Amino acid sequence: MHLSGEVAERDAPPGSMTFLGAITHALRDALREDERVFLLGEDIGHFGGAFGVTKGLWEEFGDARVVDTPIAEEGFVGAAFGAAWMGERPVVELQFADFVSCAFDQIVTVGAKTHWRSGIALPVVIRAPFGGSVRGGPFHASCPEPSFVGVPGLKVVCPGSVGDAYGLLRSAIEDDDPVLFFEHKALYRRLRGEFPGSGHRVPLGRARVVRAGAAATVVTYAAGVDLALRAADGLDVEVLDLRTVWPIDEEAVLRSVAKTSRVLVLQEAAGATGVAGHVLALVARAAFESLDAPPALVSPPATPVPFAPPLEDTYLPSPERVRRALEELLDY
Numbered sequence: 001m002h003l004s005g006e007v008a009e010r011d012a013p014p015g016s017m018t019f020l021g022a023i024t025h026a027l028r029d030a031l032r033e034d035e036r037v038f039l040l041g042e043d044i045g046h047f048g049g050a051f052g053v054t055k056g057l058w059e060e061f062g063d064a065r066v067v068d069t070p071i072a073e074e075g076f077v078g079a080a081f082g083a084a085w086m087g088e089r090p091v092v093e094l095q096f097a098d099f100v101s102c103a104f105d106q107i108v109t110v111g112a113k114t115h116w117r118s119g120i121a122l123p124v125v126i127r128a129p130f131g132g133s134v135r136g137g138p139f140h141a142s143c144p145e146p147s148f149v150g151v152p153g154l155k156v157v158c159p160g161s162v163g164d165a166y167g168l169l170r171s172a173i174e175d176d177d178p179v180l181f182f183e184h185k186a187l188y189r190r191l192r193g194e195f196p197g198s199g200h201r202v203p204l205g206r207a208r209v210v211r212a213g214a215a216a217t218v219v220t221y222a223a224g225v226d227l228a229l230r231a232a233d234g235l236d237v238e239v240l241d242l243r244t245v246w247p248i249d250e251e252a253v254l255r256s257v258a259k260t261s262r263v264l265v266l267q268e269a270a271g272a273t274g275v276a277g278h279v280l281a282l283v284a285r286a287a288f289e290s291l292d293a294p295p296a297l298v299s300p301p302a303t304p305v306p307f308a309p310p311l312e313d314t315y316l317p318s319p320e321r322v323r324r325a326l327e328e329l330l331d332y
Contacts, residue, residue: 017195020188022162023053023127026169027091029198031061034089037173040067040076041093041127050095051129051188073102077126081111081178084124089173096140097128097182104147111178112153121176125169131184131223131268132316137307143267145182146274149246155179155204156246160225162193164243167202175204184223184268191226205244207252213238216262216329219253219279221245224266224317231322235330245275253279254287261292262329266322271299293332298325 017025030037039054045068048055058066069076073094080090094100100107107126114122132141148156157172157179159165165183172179210225215236218228221243228239240256242248257263263283265276280295298317306312 016192017162018189019159019162019165019183019191019193020051020053022165022193022195023169023183024055024057025195025198026166026173027054028057028060030091030170030173031057031065034173036087036089037091038065038067038083038088039091039093040069040080042069042071042095044068044093049093051185053127053188054093073099074106077103078106078110080124080126081106081114081122084122085114085120089123090125091173092124092126094126094128096136097130097144098139098142100126100128100144100180101147107148107154107178107180108151112151114153115177116153122178123173123176124178125172125181126178127169127181127183129185129188130182131186132305132312133186133223135307135309135312136185136305138304141185141305141312143269143274145180145245146269148180149274149278151246153177154246155244156182157204157244158182158184158222159243160184160187160220160222160241161210162191163196163200164202164208164241166196167200168204168243171201171204174201179204182222186223187226202243205247205249207240207242207244207249209238209252209256210241211237211239214260216264216326217253217256217260218264218266218322218326219256219275220266221275223268227317227319227322228266230319231326235326237326242275248275248278248282250282250286253282257283257287258290261290262332263287263291264296264298264322264325264329266298266317268300268317270302271297272302293329296325296329298322
C-alpha cells in the first residue's frame, strides 16, 4: 500500500507548515548538520516514502545516506542498531507502524538492553506512521505503541503538533538511546502550524499543557490532542499532551489532576493496553485523595481496526463521544 503525496508545503496555506512538512524539515536539517545521520527504510529514496515524508532527500543527500532497503523490517532495524553500535545515528522509516512487530525482537531484546548491559550508546530512531481514519484497515491503521510502553531502555514519542513534530524528532535523533517515533497518519496533511525554526528542540519525557482548565483534565497524545481540544470547546477543561508516552511525565499528570480533581484518559489504542493503564494506575496510587470523580477512559473497543468506513468511524473515538464522557465526568 503506497499513499505518497506532494511535498507537504504545497498542501499548506501561506505562512504555515504541515505536520508532515515539519518531519521532513527535521530530517533534512539533521542530515545537513550531522554526517553521522543517515536514513534507511522501504521506498524512502527515489519514491520518497509511502507518505512522501522523505521526498527530495535522496536527490540532495544521495543513496549512501538515504538508503532503500528490502521489505525486511527485522533485517534493516537490526542493521540500524549495528550502525549505531559503530558510531552512526541511523533513522529508520517503517512504511506502516503495524509492521513494527516484525522487528520486535531487535527492538526489545537488542535495542532496549544494549546501553544497559554494555554502556555503549545506541542512538537509533524508528519512525512509524500509525493510527486510523485513513481507511487502512486492520493491517495498516493500528496503534502498536502500547507494545513498547513500559519497556526499560526505550523511549516512545507521539507528537501532536507541528512544532513538536519538528522539535521532538530533532531531540530524538540527538538522543543516545533508541527512540520509537510514532507519527499519526491522519495528522500528516491535516494539521498545520508555524515552522518553529531549525534551533527548536522539545525535551523528551516532558508533557505540555495545551489548554488550561480547572474542572477536569484530559490526558492524551498524538491525534488525541486535536480531538480533545474540539471536544472540550466551551468547557473549563485542561488538555495535557503527554508527547512522550514512555517514560511518562508523571509529575505533569499529578500536577494537573491535583488542580482539576477529575481526569479522563483519551487514546486511540485499545483501552486495555498502553498509556491508559499506566496513567490510571498512577492517578489511583498517587492522586486518589485529589479526585472528586472516578477516572474516565475513552478508547476504541478491543477489536482490530475495521476496514469499512462506517465501522471505522464508529470504532474510533469521536469529538461527540469525548464530549459526552467529559460532561458525565463533570456532572458526577
